[in-house]
Amino acid sequence: MIQTPTQPTVAIAGGGLAGLAAACALADSGFRVMLFERRPYLGGRASSYEHPGTGEVVDNCQHVLFRVCTNLVEFYRRIGVEDKIRWYDEMTFIEPGGRTSVMRASPLPAPLHTAPSFLRFPFLSAKDKFVISRAIAALTLTSQPDTGRSFLDWCRRHGQTENAIQRFWKPILISSLSEDLDLISISYAAQVVRESMKSPAARHMGVPAIPLTELYNRAGDYIRARSGQIRFRASLETFFSEPTQVKVRVSEAEETFDYLVLALPFDGLDRVLPETPEAVPLREKLTHFESCPITGIHLWFDRQISDLDHAVLLDRTIQWMFHKSRLLATRGNAQGDSGSYIELVVSASKTLIDKSRTEIVDLALKEVREFFPEARTANLVKSTVIKEVHATYSPRPGIDAYRPQQTTAWPRVFLAGDWTATGWPATMEGAVRSGYLAAEALMVACGMTDRKFLVPDLPASGLMRLFAR
Ligand SMILES: Cc1cc2nc3c(=O)[nH]c(=O)nc-3n(C[C@H](O)[C@H](O)[C@H](O)COP(=O)(O)OP(=O)(O)OC[C@H]3O[C@@H](n4cnc5c(N)ncnc54)[C@H](O)[C@@H]3O)c2cc1C
Structure with a gap:
């Protein structure tokens, strides 16, 4: 002591x-x-700072959390900013062309609570849904140790279709773990799936409003x-x-x-x-x-391009859209009430690292116009790109050791x-x-062994209580 x-x-x-x-x-x-x-x-x-090129206060990148982040939520409560987090219980997926699908909880008990909206997803076939459901059951209900092989390898061995990999596993896991599927360890992937299925609240997404x-x-x-x-x-x-x-x-x-x-x-x-x-x-x-990059692309338009606060974008380079002028609603923005500010996020953005700012903005604009028809007639007022080359450590097989x-x-x-x-x-x-x-x-x-700061995990609910670890 x-x-x-x-x-x-x-x-x-x-x-x-x-x-x-x-x-x-x-x-x-x-x-x-x-x-x-x-x-x-x-x-x-x-963190955020006043960006010299645009004169705007920008986050280095949009950060989100989920209700399973119990220690972060406790930390927010401790420092008195809990009310600065906006919570969302729905997640919108958009395909190029603009078709939207919404993931929301039903009254069914966990882990079946999202099944009705998942089964209605038009961008997945019946076979995709069958193999994904089987994989979710395996990842949620059985222990998945790190075998030294990647999650992509696991997907192939567990009969996941190409469409299931591209339109389900990629959007869910690359944004959670900031790494490509062929470099993600199975245990990390299983943890994301298990945590998000444990109760309806687990999927609630929090977004800082300041x-x-x-x-x-x-x-x-x-x-x-x-x-x-x-x-x-x-x-x-x-x-x-x-x-x-x-x-x-x-x-x-x-x-x-x-x-x-x-x-x-x-x-x-x-x-x-x-x-x-x-x-x-x-x-x-x-x-x-090893580290993995994340890129944020900030675009200011002269008009509204969407009435969504955020969305997952399928099949293109851009993975998420955050409608910052709605999320930071109390602040207004440089274009006045009629303009809009969006941030687009690309996790594991290795293909963008060597591209110039202009190339990235051009690519982002092209893609945004595919997803949001209103953007086709909107004028880009200003833009910036923030590349975080060393954003997060890569959750590769074997790294936990x-x-x-x-x-x-x-x-x-x-x-x-x-x-x-x-x-x-x-x-x-x-x-x-x-x-x-x-x-x-x-x-x-110091000899004070009884002082604890960690708070308990989010409890499992519904049928997930039977499989709680
Ligand atoms: C682009 C991006 C997007 C992300 N999105 C999300 C998200 O949506 N949700 C989520 O939960 N997480 C997200 N993350 C991950 C999250 O930001 C990090 O996991 C977390 O902030 C890491 O905190 P940390 O304190 O461990 O490290 P850091 O935040 O890196 O803190 C280390 C600090 O040490 C300082 N420092 C370095 N060297 C010295 C020195 N010699 N002396 C004094 N100070 C020093 C640094 O300046 C820094 O402030 C994202 C990260 C990035 C980069």
């Missing part, structure tokens, strides 16, 4: 969701928190209100772990704390690890991670980040879980 006579101090490196969750939990538990963030704003990979950094600034207020501090443009360079303290070097100055939480992305952690033998196993694990726990070889140093071992893929929920797990591990090091 490690004890300190006065209020214990903790340095947290990284002001993304993982660092903020750890900081809020620890500040609330009597620790004096100092959070170091390299950038001038909070939120990390879930820009992301505005949302996460409230975590900064929460930390400051509990005598914590946030230092922007402060980059952790390295640390020295000693038996009774940790020294951190930040922007060429050295400071001493009782504990340190490293809440950095995997590609940023390597740079700050000390050149000591204890760092070797962790360094080795980091070499197994390399995701580190939150404790480290240094008793006073803890890890957080969406890529650490949380049982969740790279999501805001995964990041918050990692922050809470790091805070719990730190409490254990």
Whole structure:
């Protein structure tokens, strides 16, 4: 047990969701928190800023959550922004040409609640629906360990038709896991399916109604209100772990704390690890991670092009449309009430990385006009493209073996980040879980083993209670 006579101090490196969750939990538990963030704003990979080219405040990319993200929802409640999330219980799929199909829950018990709308989908044949239902049953009801093979391989071995793969599995899984099906591990795919089938509420999608950094600034207020501090443009360079303290070097100055939480992305952690033998196993694990890109295309039109708030787009490069001027309804937009602002999202956007901004906007406009007839006569007022090349870690077969726990070889140093071992893929929920797990591990090091921050998973309902794990 490690004890300190006065209020214990903790340095947290990284002001993304993982660092903020750890900081809020620890500040609330009597620790004096100092959070170091390299950038001038909070939120990390879930942030917003005033875009110099357009003069608009844009999210680096649209972020959504689901009701199964219980720790993220608790985090929003904790920092007082729960009412800034809009919840939707319907999901619209659109085919090129504009035909729409809506997925919504019926009164049937889980996992049958979406069956009536699924069975009516005109873009899937009877055979597609049969093989998909059989696959959902296998993924939901039986354990699916990581076999080292990809989900695409699993689909082929489980009789999935090409149409089922292209129009069902791709839209559902690529946007959830930000990776192509031939690189997604079966266990990650099964987790997404199982979580989304466990109850009707599980599929409810939440969309922030304010820009992301505005949302996460409230975590900064929460930390400051509990005598914590946030230092922007402060980059952790390295640390020295000693038996009774940790020294951190930040922007060429050295400071001493009782504990340190490293809440950095995997590609940023390597740079700050000390050149000591204890760092070797962790360094080795980091070499197994690869990242996957996500691209957001922001378009401002001189008129409305759709009355939908969001939609899944089938068969083209663009996967999602978010109607930002409706989602951020209280704000208005530069075109006045008659204009509209939409963001288009492409996950696992490897084919766009080498394309120019103009090429991507041209492609997006062409596709938008296929899905939304009103866009054919609308004028594009302005646009921008945000490529996040290192958006998320790739959930490849075998990767879980390399995701580190939150404790480290240094008793006073803890890890957080969406890529650490949380049982969740790279999501805001995964990041918050990692922050809470790091805070719990730190409490254990202080001898406070009964302090828990993680909250229970969403309970299964209906028939899914029989298969709850
Ligand atoms: C384009 C895109 C779309 C996404 N869409 C979704 C979505 O819809 N839903 C969802 O749940 N998730 C989504 N995600 C994933 C989600 O954003 C991440 O999983 C989550 O934000 C990761 O949080 P984190 O704290 O682990 O890491 P980060 O957010 O990367 O935070 C790490 C922080 O550390 C800082 N830092 C780095 N090095 C140093 C240093 N040396 N010293 C101090 N600070 C440092 C960084 O500036 C950063 O702020 C998306 C991600 C991207 C990029």
